[in-house]
Structures are given as structure tokens and as C-alpha cells.
Amino acid sequence: MTTTAPQVGKEPGKKRGDVLGNAGLYIAVSVAALLFLLPFYLILRNSLSTDPEITGENWKLLPSFQWGNISELFDDPTVDFARSMWNSMVIAVSMTVGTLLICSLAGYGLARIPYKHANKVFYAVLATLMVPTAVTFVPSFVLVSSLGWIDTYRGLIIPGLFSGFTCFLFRQYFLGFPKELEEAARVDGLGYWGAYWRIVVPNSLNFFAAMATITFISGWNAFLWPLVIGQDPSSWTVQVALSSFMTNQTVNFHLIFMATAISILPLVFVFLFLQRWLVQGIAQTGIKG
Amino acid sequence: MSTTTTRGVAQPAPAKASPARPRRGLRGNPTFNFWLFTGPFLVGLAIFVFVPIFWSIWLSFFDARFTVTPSKFIGFDNYKSMLTNSNFTGSLVTFTVFAALIVPLTWALSLGLALLVHRLRFMRAFFRSVFFLPTAVSYVAAALIWKMSIFTGVRFGLMNTVLGWFGVENIAYLSDPNPPWYWLVIVTVRLWLQAGFYMILFLAALQNIPAELYEAAAIDGAKPGWQTFRYITLPQLRATSTAVILLLLVAAYQAFDEFFNIISIKATWGQTPLMVLYKTALGDNQDYGAGSAGAVILTVLICAVTLLQGKFMGFGRGEDSK
Known part of the structure; x- marks a missing residue:
């Protein structure tokens, strides 16, 4: 640095x-x-x-x-602020764990496992990057509502797990991962799966930390999707709750700002502790992305 | 690191038998493993990305009010009604104005901050953190501060307080679109939120410029400052600038959060494309057909803009090499 x-x-x-x-x-x-x-x-x-x-x-x-x-904020009967904080935490944590698990495996598969149609699969993933995720919220809402997932954690979390962009970033990262380490693992008799978990992941923790930070921040701060899916106040995330305060005349100024402060607090902590990896990760991948 | 190496050393014996191993069972079979690794992702991608996209293309040709399984095929009527809908075309104008303001301003501010931070020798990490910190804040929270504390139209708003010291009357930033003060609010909030992120990209690129270039320029008599910036730094940052501008454009295109919270969807002005889609598909009419048609139009537009920009910047590169 x-x-x-x-x-x-x-x-x-x-x-x-x-x-x-x-x-x-x-x-x-x-x-x-x-x-x-x-x-x-x-x-x-x-x-x-x-x-x-x-x-x-x-x-x-x-x-x-x-x-x-x-x-006063947490005792306020008109808004269940604690509930919305809890919802945001559940969603952001599950999205982080799920996205990292699913997208890193796929990124590794695309980068490192020889398969004759791997390129075609990769192009299909690339094609999804051309369609901005925010624009697809109408059709995604249609799908999620016909699954009956409105107002559920499932509806809030699962559709966001399959990020073509995150998969792409992992693939780019794994392309640059030293092959010798994996080859040594193969010589030792590990299969692809074993080599991945025992050699590749433990040696990529910096990159995983960066991607985790980015995913957590975007999960916590997401607004449009939770607004569309969380229609009942009990399924509101903290962002949707804050937004409703702005239009709700009964809530007081000092409570609105206290809610804002508390909603930002977890992220500032995450950010300050993980900033080093975040900066590295952005510098490594951001330009290519 | 140390654990993985010791583990490798701890099992030298099975390695002798390894030539036969990859063929043994599924563990070493590449095709099986390819699908094992990518399968969960691809299934999810198919269900939650491809199905919605094709479903909405299908819906866009049907009269789909209050239903997602319509039966009445209406051809291109949804497209016609969206393209003649003044709300939708107006939102494209809003996006164009917004992009024309936010893209160059963010580019300039983030590059400026990167150049400043790059020259620092003390407290560099501190200043970098300060500029980067707003990246952690949500658009909703920032919109709330901007709307209810900084640009509040009455006396206690910070901006009006400061202006009041100079004898300026209170300005109603957000209640009246004439003159369009709301752009000041909308543009500054996004500038604050995203400049630090792009600063990091520029900082990384600045660190990759070889020092020899500056040394050679100094020998040739170039003055440090504007000359080296114009003829060395800026051309060396070309790839990063292209990427940053593209990312900024795509992000501006999808603007929703701060407009929704600062201006609200009830206003007749300052509506972005996504807000119009939101109102069309999820508002009182629940017109999924028209909403889907709008989404298709927007997707085609963004792809066209992306390709055009790549082409445009590509031509620029050609000129440079002459």
C-alpha cells in the first residue's frame, strides 16, 4: 500500500x-x-x-x-424498527454466504475445470451481464409472486443469489490463481472438490473477504427489490422502513435520524474492519469488470 | 498457508499411485466436476434470470393487466403505448439530463480526489478512508440526510442556513421544479455516495503508471503539473476512464433509490425510467404487459449505449495511436 x-x-x-x-x-x-x-x-x-x-x-x-x-426509537409502537433491522441482518448475511458459495464454485468451475462446452456456458453467463438486474425487477417480481414468495425471506434472498457479475469476478480471479498449488494437490490424490476446499479456498481468503464485504454492503443497502417484495411491514428491511419514515408524518425528526444512524452503524464497522481487502478487491477486479 | 503446505507434505505416499487416480470414479472426472461446481449456479441463473427475461418478453406481447398468465395477444401494442406514453419518454429525458450531469462530475471528482490522495505522503490511508466511507451508506439513508437536513426548504436546512448568512432567501429545493433546484440535491447526493468508489479505481490505475514515464518527460523538459497530467497521466488512465464512464452510465440508467425517496413517485417531474416501470407494473393498474415492454425497451437501449460507447472510446484509442 x-x-x-x-x-x-x-x-x-x-x-x-x-x-x-x-x-x-x-x-x-x-x-x-x-x-x-x-x-x-x-x-x-x-x-x-x-x-x-x-x-x-x-x-x-x-x-x-x-x-x-x-x-424511544425501539419502544415506538408505530414502527417495528428492531424487526426491520433483524430482517436486514438475516437477508444480508444469508445473501453473503449464499452468493459466495454458489458464485465462487461456479467461477472456479468455469475457470479451471476442462469441459468442452465450458465456453458456451460462460457466454450464457456473460449474456446476463448485458441485462441490468434492476431492469428485470418487473419480470422477477412476476415470477416470485407466482411462486407465492411475496413477503418471505425466500423471496427477498434467493433471487439475488445468482449474480452473473459475482460469478464472472470469481472466474477472473481463479484464472490468475497459481496452477502449481492445485497440481500439487492433485498429485496428492485430491479430486477437484477436495483441491478446491483444501487448497484453493484457504489460499483465496483475501479475495473472498473482499467479495463478502461488497455483497454484504449491497445486500444491506438494497432498496428496490425489498420494496417490491416486502409489502407487509413485518417483512420490511431497514431501508424500506427508513423510506417509509420519510413519507410518514407521524414520526419525529430525532427518531428518523436516530434510525438512520443505527442503520448505517453496522456497515461502518464492517467497512472499517474489512476496508483493506475491499480496496484490494476493487483494485483487482473493478477495472476488468 | 502453513497448514496447507504441511497437509501436502503429510501425505506423500498416495502420490506415487497418482497416475491411475484421475480415472478412478467421479472424483477426478472433469465433466462431472464441471457440472458439480457450476450446476447450482446455472440452475438458479436459469430460474431467476433467464425465465423472468423470457417470460417478460412473452408478456410484453399480451394484454396482461392484473395477470401474469394472459391469453390475449396484442402484438406490439404495449410497445406502442409505452413509446407514446409521455411519462415513459419523459423519464428517458430525465435520465439523459441526469447522466449528462452525474457522469462527467463523478469522473472529474473521483479523478481529482485520486490525484490528491496519490500525492499524499502522510495520512494517506486516513484520507482515502474518509473519501471511501460514503460507499457504505445506502442511497435511502443519504437521501434522507439530503432531503431532511441539508436541502430542507425551510430555514433550519443546512444549505439555507449557510446561504442565510450571506443574506440569500430560503430556497425551496424540492417542492418546485421551476427552477430545477432538485438537480442540485439529486446530483450531489450521488456524487457523495459514489465518488470514493471510483477514486479507488483511479488510485489503483495511478499506481500502475510506470515512474519512468515521468522521469523521461522531466528530461524532455515537461513541467510537472498540467503538462505531465495532460500528456502522461490522462492517456495512461484511458482504460480506467472508459470503464468508469461505462459503469457510471449503467448506474445512472438504473437510478431509482434517491429519486424515489427525494422526489417520490407522486411528483410529475424528475421521474426515472425505473420509477415509471415501477408505477406501470406495480402501481394501480398492475399492467405487467406494458411494464415488461418498457423493461425490454430499456434493456435494448442500455445495450446499444454500451456498445456505442465502446465503439466511440475505441475510435478515440485509434486516433491516439496515430
């Missing part, structure tokens, strides 16, 4: 212009960083304020730290 650029700042030949340039650089990047952090500040400030503080004429920099807003 370190720069390849030489540490010119320490060199004796560099003079005032460089110091000024550096100061300018750091000022510019700090201003940009403050602007990027501003929305996070607003969520925290508003979520710990009272309504009069939020809507008051005079802008208050710091809230009065109403920690009671948290319990």
Missing part, C-alpha cells in the same frame, strides 16, 4: 515551493474530507438532538446528547 514515489520531502534539494505546494495539497484534501464527513456529522448531531433543536432557527453545532432517543 505504500507509495513507490521516493520520499522527496526529505531531500535537501527541495525548497520552499515544495513546502508551500504540500501545504496547499493538505489544505485542499482536508477541506474535501470535511465536506465528505459533513453528512455523518449531521446524522450524529440530529440523532442526539431534540426536535426543537433540529428545527430551531439558530444552528446548534453540538446536540444536547439525548441518548434516550435510542430507547
Whole structure:
């Protein structure tokens, strides 16, 4: 992760212009960083304020730290916020596990197992990438509703597991996986299945972590599909619940912002812990994708 | 790593017999294993991707109101009604305006941030994280902050508070499409959400530019700054730029979340193609036929745009090599 650029700042030949340039650089990047952090500040400030503080004429920099807003939100009988958080967690976790399992196996099969029609199968997968998933929500809804999966976890999770794009990314990754490792495993008498689980997966954990992070984030943040499928409030995800707050006049400002803060919290944690792999993964695959 | 190598070493004996092994049973049979690995995915893909696509193509030729098993074939009437539907054509205009704003702005901002972060020597990881962090936030949550805190049309909104310091009257960003202030809200929210992601792509590409290029340019007398940026950095980033622009276009095409939450589907303006599909197929009419026809039209359009863009950028590459 370190720069390849030489540490010119320490060199004796560099003079005032460089110091000024550096100061300018750091000022510019700090201003940009403050602007990027501003929305996070607003969520925290508003979520710990009272309504009069939020809507008051005079802008208050710091809230009065109403920690009671948290319990007020979860005790609110008009919205079952805890339930929607639970739904989102179940959906995001199952989607992550399922997608990784199914798409990584398929990606490996396409990349590494010799089969005379493998190319044709791969083109069929590629073709699905041309159709944007969001555009197919009408036909997918039609299918899921005729299966009777409206308002169920099945309907929310299963149709999203078969991501052509994730399979494609795994295939690209496995194409670059060192063949020697697998060959050694084959010599040791492992079949494809054994070699995959004992050699390939344990040596690809970085890439799996990156894909897991991406899948978890997109599962947690998904909106259109849960909106279409989760029609009963008991099957709402946290995003659908937040969206309903915006149109629902009975919910208070401080509760809306507390809900937003809590909905973002798990992701910020996931993000901060797994960022390294995420950045690597995007850098490896994003350009090719 | 260490466990896998020891495991390999721990079983040297069976390796002697290995030449005969691949033929023994299904374990080493490539065809069987190919289907074992790809089967679950392909079955799911067939059911949840191919079936809906073909079903909707089929539906688009039928009068399918409130039913997904229609019997009345109506030819291209659904296509005609979608293409003459002012909501649908209007949504294509909305998308075009949106793409014309968001694609170049995101490209420029993410490239700018990448160039800044790339030059940092201290706290580089910190700043990269700060710009990348909004990627974790959902469109719904961001839309909520933008609508209810930053661009609230009344005095307590952050933007109006700041403008108030300079004596500017309150602006109603979202209740009135004339003048179209809503674009400011819609574009900035997506800019904030996605710029960091594309910055990572540009950063990776910047790190791959060989340092010798800059050294050679310095020897040839190129001044660091605009000249090296224009004649080295930008051309070297061409492949990444092409990919980024394509990804941005496809993403803009599918815009739904922030429009739905900031503008809402009840408004007569600022409706994206997906919002119109949503209203057509899942609204009061439940017209799956017309909704499917709209989906087919959109898919054809996005494929055409993708291919055109590839071609356009391809021509550009040809010119460069002259």
C-alpha cells in the first residue's frame, strides 16, 4: 500500500515551493474530507438532538446528547424498527454466504475445470451481464409472486443469489490463481472438490473477504427489490422502513435520524474492519469488470 | 498457508499411485466436476434470470393487466403505448439530463480526489478512508440526510442556513421544479455516495503508471503539473476512464433509490425510467404487459449505449495511436 514515489520531502534539494505546494495539497484534501464527513456529522448531531433543536432557527453545532432517543426509537409502537433491522441482518448475511458459495464454485468451475462446452456456458453467463438486474425487477417480481414468495425471506434472498457479475469476478480471479498449488494437490490424490476446499479456498481468503464485504454492503443497502417484495411491514428491511419514515408524518425528526444512524452503524464497522481487502478487491477486479 | 503446505507434505505416499487416480470414479472426472461446481449456479441463473427475461418478453406481447398468465395477444401494442406514453419518454429525458450531469462530475471528482490522495505522503490511508466511507451508506439513508437536513426548504436546512448568512432567501429545493433546484440535491447526493468508489479505481490505475514515464518527460523538459497530467497521466488512465464512464452510465440508467425517496413517485417531474416501470407494473393498474415492454425497451437501449460507447472510446484509442 505504500507509495513507490521516493520520499522527496526529505531531500535537501527541495525548497520552499515544495513546502508551500504540500501545504496547499493538505489544505485542499482536508477541506474535501470535511465536506465528505459533513453528512455523518449531521446524522450524529440530529440523532442526539431534540426536535426543537433540529428545527430551531439558530444552528446548534453540538446536540444536547439525548441518548434516550435510542430507547424511544425501539419502544415506538408505530414502527417495528428492531424487526426491520433483524430482517436486514438475516437477508444480508444469508445473501453473503449464499452468493459466495454458489458464485465462487461456479467461477472456479468455469475457470479451471476442462469441459468442452465450458465456453458456451460462460457466454450464457456473460449474456446476463448485458441485462441490468434492476431492469428485470418487473419480470422477477412476476415470477416470485407466482411462486407465492411475496413477503418471505425466500423471496427477498434467493433471487439475488445468482449474480452473473459475482460469478464472472470469481472466474477472473481463479484464472490468475497459481496452477502449481492445485497440481500439487492433485498429485496428492485430491479430486477437484477436495483441491478446491483444501487448497484453493484457504489460499483465496483475501479475495473472498473482499467479495463478502461488497455483497454484504449491497445486500444491506438494497432498496428496490425489498420494496417490491416486502409489502407487509413485518417483512420490511431497514431501508424500506427508513423510506417509509420519510413519507410518514407521524414520526419525529430525532427518531428518523436516530434510525438512520443505527442503520448505517453496522456497515461502518464492517467497512472499517474489512476496508483493506475491499480496496484490494476493487483494485483487482473493478477495472476488468 | 502453513497448514496447507504441511497437509501436502503429510501425505506423500498416495502420490506415487497418482497416475491411475484421475480415472478412478467421479472424483477426478472433469465433466462431472464441471457440472458439480457450476450446476447450482446455472440452475438458479436459469430460474431467476433467464425465465423472468423470457417470460417478460412473452408478456410484453399480451394484454396482461392484473395477470401474469394472459391469453390475449396484442402484438406490439404495449410497445406502442409505452413509446407514446409521455411519462415513459419523459423519464428517458430525465435520465439523459441526469447522466449528462452525474457522469462527467463523478469522473472529474473521483479523478481529482485520486490525484490528491496519490500525492499524499502522510495520512494517506486516513484520507482515502474518509473519501471511501460514503460507499457504505445506502442511497435511502443519504437521501434522507439530503432531503431532511441539508436541502430542507425551510430555514433550519443546512444549505439555507449557510446561504442565510450571506443574506440569500430560503430556497425551496424540492417542492418546485421551476427552477430545477432538485438537480442540485439529486446530483450531489450521488456524487457523495459514489465518488470514493471510483477514486479507488483511479488510485489503483495511478499506481500502475510506470515512474519512468515521468522521469523521461522531466528530461524532455515537461513541467510537472498540467503538462505531465495532460500528456502522461490522462492517456495512461484511458482504460480506467472508459470503464468508469461505462459503469457510471449503467448506474445512472438504473437510478431509482434517491429519486424515489427525494422526489417520490407522486411528483410529475424528475421521474426515472425505473420509477415509471415501477408505477406501470406495480402501481394501480398492475399492467405487467406494458411494464415488461418498457423493461425490454430499456434493456435494448442500455445495450446499444454500451456498445456505442465502446465503439466511440475505441475510435478515440485509434486516433491516439496515430
